[in-house]
Amino acid sequence: MAGATKATVDLEALRANVRFVRELVGKGRLILACVKANAYGHGALRCANAALQAGADALGVARLDEALEFRQNGIGGRIVLIGPESLEATNDLVRADVEIAIDCADRLEAVLRAGKASRRVPIVHLAVDSGMARFGASFEEASQLAVRLSQAPEVSWAGVMTHFPVADTDQQRSVEQWRRFHALLSRWKTRGIAVPCCHAANSAAIMGLPETHADMVRPGIMLYGIPPGAAFASGKLRPVLRLETSVVALHWREEGDYVGYGETFRCNRRTLIATIPAGYGDGIPWTAGNRSWVLVNGRKAPVVGRISMDQTTIDVTDLREVHLGDPVVLIGSKGDQAITANDWARWCGTISYEITTRLRARPCEIRYIE
Ligand SMILES: *Cc1c(COP(=O)(O)O)cnc(C)c1O
Numbered sequence: 001m002a003g004a005t006k007a008t009v010d011l012e013a014l015r016a017n018v019r020f021v022r023e024l025v026g027k028g029r030l031i032l033a034c035v036k037a038n039a040y041g042h043g044a045l046r047c048a049n050a051a052l053q054a055g056a057d058a059l060g061v062a063r064l065d066e067a068l069e070f071r072q073n074g075i076g077g078r079i080v081l082i083g084p085e086s087l088e089a090t091n092d093l094v095r096a097d098v099e100i101a102i103d104c105a106d107r108l109e110a111v112l113r114a115g116k117a118s119r120r121v122p123i124v125h126l127a128v129d130s131g132m133a134r135f136g137a138s139f140e141e142a143s144q145l146a147v148r149l150s151q152a153p154e155v156s157w158a159g160v161m162t163h164f165p166v167a168d169t170d171q172q173r174s175v176e177q178w179r180r181f182h183a184l185l186s187r188w189k190t191r192g193i194a195v196p197c198c199h200a201a202n203s204a205a206i207m208g209l210p211e212t213h214a215d216m217v218r219p220g221i222m223l224y225g226i227p228p229g230a231a232f233a234s235g236k237l238r239p240v241l242r243l244e245t246s247v248v249a250l251h252w253r254e255e256g257d258y259v260g261y262g263e264t265f266r267c268n269r270r271t272l273i274a275t276i277p278a279g280y281g282d283g284i285p286w287t288a289g290n291r292s293w294v295l296v297n298g299r300k301a302p303v304v305g306r307i308s309m310d311q312t313t314i315d316v317t318d319l320r321e322v323h324l325g326d327p328v329v330l331i332g333s334k335g336d337q338a339i340t341a342n343d344w345a346r347w348c349g350t351i352s353y354e355i356t357t358r359l360r361a362r363p364c365e366i367r368y369i370e
Pocket of ligand 1: 034082083163201202203204218219220221222228
């Protein structure tokens with residue numbers, strides 16, 4: 001592919017971010033690297049292997065197919081399905097030795113049946129809801145499942161997990177949530193239940209709530225060098241993704257001319273408009289029109305008009321000199337200027353997670369830095 005738009009994924013930066021997680025949580029804890037959704041858009045297989053090289057102990061996925069891609073490409077280590085899949089996927093998950101999060105008796109039964117059918121001992125984590133209400137058994141259901149799991153030799157009970165809805169925005173509430181969850185596990189222990197590996201912390205909790213690190217942590221967004229929210233400094237995180245394109249059309253427009261669909265931008269002077277070959281078909285949010293910035297030749301220039309499917313228009317009138325083919329940075333830095341996934345998220349009313357996961361809408365050239 002020789003298109004103008006290129007993504008660069010810096011795997012050494014990703015490895016450095018895994019090592020940063022290790023620094024924060026210490027040697028005694030396990031790291032489950034979340035590489036779901038194509039590693040947040042960065043390329044599942046390459047990122048998974050890099051995370052493992054850097055000392056991650058397990059991989060976190062959200063779908064059967066994500067786990068199978070890893071198995072088919074020779075990844076033999078621990079893979080944990082951290083969310084709900086259809087019950088029909090259970091047989092294939094068990095056969096692929098994927099560890100499964102269990103939230104209800106039906107799912108446990110499906111896992112036990114799959115174990116019997118494939119003559120394997122399935123590995124499960126008990127998912128407990130402690131405030132997210134998306135996936136996980138209520139405390140009461142979880143207590144029943146814990147009793148059942150502690151007495152079932154035909155299944156290997158490898159973990160107990162919960163998830164924080166506001167670790168990035170409300171540490172107080174998250175600590176209270178953690179205490180309730182922890183107290184539940186303590187009650188189980190006093191009833192003689194041997195509670196296995198406990199895990200809860202996502203990136204925001206890893207960086208901001210050390211008391212929740214427990215036995216294993218589940219970093220996602222921070223592995224890609226993106227701070228988990230506005231309240232977090234990037235600190236030691238190293239950005240992994242760089243997205244760059246170039247000017248493919250360049251024209252002076254007259255005062256009073258409109259730019260783009262909907263005539264949402266009107267030139268209030270003679271205006272030099274640079275067009276780049278990336279639009280919402282490439283994952284740039286449509287809502288970025290008239291409210292975002294890119295780096296042209298290392299200088300910030302505003303996006304004007306609506307984002308099209310295949311193109312975006314930039315006002316480069318105030319830049320000293322612009323030519324066809326000049327580099328345009330969408331995500332990344334140049335000189336002392338930088339544009340981050342969090343910037344796009346802020347401009348577009350979304351979160352960095354959505355910005356990076358959607359970038360593969362149209363394939364572009366991807367270069368991996370080993
Ligand atoms: C995606 C996910 C994570 C990782 O969250 P980040 O905020 O990206 O660190 C952790 N746990 C569960 C259950 C998840 O679904």
